[in-house]
Amino acid sequence: MNPLLSLKDVTAFYGVSQALFGVNITLNQGEVVALMGRNGMGKTTTIHTICRLLPHSDGIITFKGTDISTLPSYKIAQMGVGLVPEGRRCFPNLTVKENLIATARKGEWELMSVIDLFPRLGEREGQFANTLSGGEQQMLAIGRALMTNPTLLILDEATEGLAPVVRQEIWAAVSTLKHAGLSILIVDKSLKELLRIADKCVLLEKGESVWAGVAKELTPALCDRYLGV
Amino acid sequence: MTLTRETAINAVLFVGLLIAALIAYLLDEPFIITMATKVAIFSIAGIGLNLALGYGGLVSFGHAAFFGFGGYVAGILANHALNNTLVFSWPIEMAGTNSMLMIWPVAIFLSALVALLIGVLSLRTSGVYFIMITLAFAQMIYYFAISWPAYGGEDGLPTYIRNSFPGLNTLNPIEFFLICFVWLGVSLMLCSAIVHSRFGLALQGTRQNEQRVTSVGIDPFRVKLVAFVISGGITGLAGTLYTDLNRFVSPSVFSWQTSGEIMVFVILGGVARLFGPLAGAALFITMEFTLGGMTEHWQLWLGLLLLFVVLYTPGGLIGVLTSGRGKDV
Numbered sequence: 001m002n003p004l005l006s007l008k009d010v011t012a013f014y015g016v017s018q019a020l021f022g023v024n025i026t027l028n029q030g031e032v033v034a035l036m037g038r039n040g041m042g043k044t045t046t047i048h049t050i051c052r053l054l055p056h057s058d059g060i061i062t063f064k065g066t067d068i069s070t071l072p073s074y075k076i077a078q079m080g081v082g083l084v085p086e087g088r089r090c091f092p093n094l095t096v097k098e099n100l101i102a103t104a105r106k107g108e109w110e111l112m113s114v115i116d117l118f119p120r121l122g123e124r125e126g127q128f129a130n131t132l133s134g135g136e137q138q139m140l141a142i143g144r145a146l147m148t149n150p151t152l153l154i155l156d157e158a159t160e161g162l163a164p165v166v167r168q169e170i171w172a173a174v175s176t177l178k179h180a181g182l183s184i185l186i187v188d189k190s191l192k193e194l195l196r197i198a199d200k201c202v203l204l205e206k207g208e209s210v211w212a213g214v215a216k217e218l219t220p221a222l223c224d225r226y227l228g229v
Numbered sequence: 230m231t232l233t234r235e236t237a238i239n240a241v242l243f244v245g246l247l248i249a250a251l252i253a254y255l256l257d258e259p260f261i262i263t264m265a266t267k268v269a270i271f272s273i274a275g276i277g278l279n280l281a282l283g284y285g286g287l288v289s290f291g292h293a294a295f296f297g298f299g300g301y302v303a304g305i306l307a308n309h310a311l312n313n314t315l316v317f318s319w320p321i322e323m324a325g326t327n328s329m330l331m332i333w334p335v336a337i338f339l340s341a342l343v344a345l346l347i348g349v350l351s352l353r354t355s356g357v358y359f360i361m362i363t364l365a366f367a368q369m370i371y372y373f374a375i376s377w378p379a380y381g382g383e384d385g386l387p388t389y390i391r392n393s394f395p396g397l398n399t400l401n402p403i404e405f406f407l408i409c410f411v412w413l414g415v416s417l418m419l420c421s422a423i424v425h426s427r428f429g430l431a432l433q434g435t436r437q438n439e440q441r442v443t444s445v446g447i448d449p450f451r452v453k454l455v456a457f458v459i460s461g462g463i464t465g466l467a468g469t470l471y472t473d474l475n476r477f478v479s480p481s482v483f484s485w486q487t488s489g490e491i492m493v494f495v496i497l498g499g500v501a502r503l504f505g506p507l508a509g510a511a512l513f514i515t516m517e518f519t520l521g522g523m524t525e526h527w528q529l530w531l532g533l534l535l536l537f538v539v540l541y542t543p544g545g546l547i548g549v550l551t552s553g554r555g556k557d558v
Contacts, residue, residue: 051444077446089441091434102430103445148446 002065004029004183005050005081005152010059012049019045021207022059025185027152027200032184034194034215037204038228043187044086046204047156050185051083052076064151078105082150086157086187088141092130096121099129099140100147107149114143117173135166142173153177155186159193171197191227203227235551239504243417246511247410254403262402263474264518268511269409270470275494275506276416277463282492283501284424285456286436287352290488291363294347294370295340295461297483299468302336304478305380307388327392329399329408332469340465341458343370348457352450364485371483385479392473399473409470413507416463421503423459432456433501464491493531497538499545508546 005027012020023046027033035043048054050061052073061069068076077083091099100111100121115122118139124132129140138158145153155174159167171193178184178197188194194201194215201218203211203226211222246265253261274296281287309316309325316323326332351362375383391399399405423429431452434442439449472478481487490513498509513531520527542549 053440053444072448073440073443074446074448077444083444085441085444089438091430091437091441093437094430094433098430098433101427102434102442103447104427105446144445 001028003027003062004031004064005185006060006062007046007050008060010046010049010056010061012045012054012056014045014054019054019207020049020056022209023049023204023207024209024212025202026212027183027185029151030181030183031199032178032186032197034198034201035185035187035204036191036194036201036227038226041204042207043204044156045207047083047154047185047187050076050154051081077148077150080149080151082145082148082153084138084141084145084153084155084158086160088134088137090129090132090137090140090144093128095126095128096132096140097125099144103144104147105149109146109149111147114146117146117176118143118169133166135162135169138162138166138170139173142170146177150182152183152185155184155188157187157189159188159190167193191223235502235547238547238550242504242507242511243414246413246507250403250406250410259402262406264514266402266406266409266474268507268514269406269413270467270474271491271494271510271514272413272507273409273416273470274464274467274491275498275510276413276420277460277465277467278491279495279501279503279506280420280423280463281457281460282495283505284429284436285432285453285460287453287457287460288360289363289457289460290360290485290492291347291351291365291367292460292464292491293483293485293487294363294367295344295464296468296471296487296491297367297370297374297478297480298340298343299336299465300472300478300482301374301380301386301468302339302465303332303392303469303472304386304388306332306335307390307392307472308380308386311389327388327390329392329394329473332392333466336469337462337466340468341462343465344458344461345454348454348461352453352457364488367483367488368485371480371485374480374483381479383480385477385481387477388472389476391476405473409474412466412470416466417503417507419463423456424503428452428455493535495545497535497545499547500543502545502547505545505547508550512546 003026007023007025010020010023020042035046037043045054049056056069060067063079063081094102100114120136121139121143124136129137159170175197198215201215202209205226246268250262250265278292281289306325307327310327316325347366351359354362380386393399394408397404431442431447435449435452442449468482494506494509494513497512498505516531520530538545
């Protein structure tokens with residue numbers, strides 16, 4: 001079976017500075033893969049490279065068996081890659097409902113199902129996104145990505161800077177999505193939650209994937225060496 | 230609360246224009262009716278620009294190209310109809326016409342087509358380069374019109390009689406006003422429908438952050454291009470009505486001053502406010518009439534007002550009247 005997403009020896013540059021030196025990721029349909037590493041190791045860069053917000057320079061990126069490494073980012077999103085970017089980045093001057101409708105594509109996820117997942121968005125439906133709390137903006141960012149009806153959801157630091165209670169709500173939602181069968185690539189600082197939810201882990205060190213395997217096999221020694229915990 | 234108040238102000242502005250024209254009709258003041266007609270026409274042009282500038286963030290300094298194109302389409306078709314000559318004979322024979330029902334779709338289509346051609350090239354740039362490229366295209370067309378003797382060149386093209394509309398005497402100022410007023414209503418409804426549609430929301434999202442819309446599967450170039458084309462079509466319609474109002478069209482409609490004036494209507498009234506262009510055009514023409522009667526330097530006061538609006542009231546006149554910031558400002 002072809003993996004849903006595959007990165008093989010992917011390298012990327014910011015100008016003349018090389019940021020990725022060979023990233024390998026294999027994500028199968030229905031899997032949750034955690035992309036892990038200390039700050040500055042290339043997690044967000046890898047995500048940007050998958051979505052082609054940053055062009056890769058070498059290697060192969062395939063999604064659903066198609067080489068997507070040269071496609072424009074909107075086409076990659078249209079193929080089913082839904083990105084929840086770091087820092088939420090909702091459209092500030094659109095209301096919650098407008099943010100969701102603006103990105104809607106036909107499929108299982110629609111306004112009501114997103115509101116079922118995050119009832120708070122229903123309560124704030126007519127509010128401008130820039131008046132929401134950080135947690136609500138994060139819910140909106142996830143909802144917005146779900147409205148594109150993705151096959152693969154990419155969550156980049158989805159719980160960063162949120163209150164513990166709100167984090168739990170986000171993790172509960174991610175768990176619901178996993179059990180609904182959605183494939184997820186996730187980056188987060190909360191190791192405990194990541195290990196609870198992820199099927200597989202990929203460790204990045206200085207822009208290179210140095211370990212990949214089943215989450216349960218991630219030993220304390222590996223965590224100590226590559227994650228500093 | 231703000232939205233309700235804004236809706237009320239919008240209704241007052243819209244109905245107020247109609248009432249002003251009707252009162253002028255009852256008082257037999259055709260000049261006031263003509264002013265109200267000008268307000269309606271310039272508002273339509275502003276609504277067209279507002280779609281691109283306000284909602285799409287496309288600061289076009291070349292909308293005179295579409296306004297003028299619409300105007301010249303009306304002028305050329307009417308002129309050929311008057312002289313009973315063909316507009317062109319190859320590949321098909323195309324006769325002139327003085328029927329508004331024929332002229333409008335042709336003018337809207339051709340203006341939108343020009344917007345498509347200009348948009349395809351200019352939307353690859355952004356910021357100051359976009360401003361300069363749109364300006365350059367409009368100026369190219371302006372100089373072309375000046376040097377085109379077949380249609381009057383620099384002297385312009387008179388149409389002598391106003392184009393016709395079934396059942397109405399378009400030479401009667403109030404009847405022509407009503408035509409323009411209906412078009413104003415249609416333009417406002419169209420713009421409102423667009424802005425609240427998924428496409429309109431994507432357009433506003435594109436203005437706010439292009440990278441964000443690409444990451445959710447929207448092609449920003451396509452969204453902006455479609456908005457620019459619709460914008461050009463609406464502005465072209467305004468140009469057609471303006472030619473009918475004056476029964477004359479000259480290359481000055483293509484000039485950068487025309488682009489600037491349309492932009493002033495939008496900024497004065499309120500950028501990305503649906504009724505902003507109507508408020509802006511009404512204020513502009515009222516100032517032109519009142520201050521213009523007192524001093525020939527009335528534009529100095531207009532300039533000061535514009536400075537004030539830009540510096541202190543980014544929501545424009547509508548923003549001041551609603552005492553609140555609009556969702557898109």
